[in-house]
Amino acid sequence: MKNRLKVLRAMxxxxxxxxxxxxxVSRQAVNAIExxxxxxxxxxxxxxxxLFEMPIEEIFDDQS
Amino acid sequence: xxxxxxxxxxxxxxxxxxxxxxxxxxxVALIAATVLTTAFGAGVVTGFTDAGGGDSPTVLAAIYxxxxxxxxxxxxxxxxxxxxxxxGSKEPLSRSTRRSRSLMYVxxxxxxxxxxxxxxxxxxxxxxxxxxxxxxxxxxxLIMLWLVGGPIVTxxxxxxxxxxxxxxYVDGANIAGHAYLFITPGWWVATRAGLLPExxxxxxxxxxxxxxxxxxxxxRYS
Numbered sequence: 001m002k003n004r005l006k007v008l009r010a011m012x013x014x015x016x017x018x019x020x021x022x023x024x025v026s027r028q029a030v031n032a033i034e035x036x037x038x039x040x041x042x043x044x045x046x047x048x049x050x051l052f053e054m055p056i057e058e059i060f061d062d063q064s
Numbered sequence: 065x066x067x068x069x070x071x072x073x074x075x076x077x078x079x080x081x082x083x084x085x086x087x088x089x090x091x092v093a094l095i096a097a098t099v100l101t102t103a104f105g106a107g108v109v110t111g112f113t114d115a116g117g118g119d120s121p122t123v124l125a126a127i128y129x130x131x132x133x134x135x136x137x138x139x140x141x142x143x144x145x146x147x148x149x150x151x152g153s154k155e156p157l158s159r160s161t162r163r164s165r166s167l168m169y170v171x172x173x174x175x176x177x178x179x180x181x182x183x184x185x186x187x188x189x190x191x192x193x194x195x196x197x198x199x200x201x202x203x204x205x206l207i208m209l210w211l212v213g214g215p216i217v218t219x220x221x222x223x224x225x226x227x228x229x230x231x232x233y234v235d236g237a238n239i240a241g242h243a244y245l246f247i248t249p250g251w252w253v254a255t256r257a258g259l260l261p262e263x264x265x266x267x268x269x270x271x272x273x274x275x276x277x278x279x280x281x282x283x284r285y286s
Contacts, residue, residue, distance in 0.1 A: 017155035026161045028284055029228030037286075038228050 002061045005034045008052050022051055086145045088285060094142035101138060105131035164225040171217055174209075181206060195264075232283035240276035247271060 009019050009030075016030040023030070023044065032038035040048065049056045109127060157165075187196040222230065248268060254260040 015155070017157070020161070021156045021158045024158045024160050025226035025228060026158065027155060029226050032228050038231060041227050044227060 001036055001039050003033065003036070004059055004061075005030070005048070008059065009034075023047055086148050088149070091142060091145045091149065094138055094145060098135060098138040098142055101131075101135050105135060158226075160224055160226050164221060164229065167217065167221050167224065171221075174213065174217065178206060178209060195266075229284060232280045235283050236276040236278075236280035239279045240272045243275045244268065244272050 005019075009016070014022075016034070017027045020027045020030045025044070029038065033040050045056050045060065048059055052059060105127075109124075109131065112124065112127060181202060182198075185198045185202045186194060187198070222233075248263070251260055251263050251268075255262055
């Protein structure tokens, strides 16, 4: 699934490892989500939405 | 949706490991080289001794020296790469990552203890994974370690690792389970036809474990 995670992370000047600490996952998990290799669970998607203060559908795009 | 990465200078802050830190692939290759050269050297020494080479202690000592030098070289290189990765990356780790890594180190130590235990009680002249008899007391201790310690460590790891790691583990289990499903009856039929020796459960376990680990590793780190 495509997503804007990399952009949102870059806007905050966070590395993948720093975002991983915020989400309590591994850096590999953040990388896998960013590259579309792993679709996050609903709880993790909500965690991301709260962290970036925007709705889930503005972070993830299931249409493309 | 337009390309959101356009004009984002900081989008590549991360990626994999920082470039000045040795890669995980190098570390895995060095560890594999250490294990393989250890096994290869053991085979050479055994073959040389069986062929009567024990009568030439100087040659045997030279073989041992070369073997130890090669294995030691690979092991030291692996240790240096591991230390460089540990000290050089300096990346922050999440709580779940720290905990699951610590548990993995405990598991490696736990496995080493079981291996040493088996090696100590293995009948003379047999290998670590032989089917030879062992005394009942150490066998009972090993069974308890495996049947009680194994599930406890697995449950703890499952609870403390993150969902991506769990998904990688499940993918590995799925493919390894299917490998077992296809290999076992194939081997069984081949044995009945006299094409293969009797099934060995530990060989099957090893095949399943290797496939499971390889898939987990690929999904986790690719």
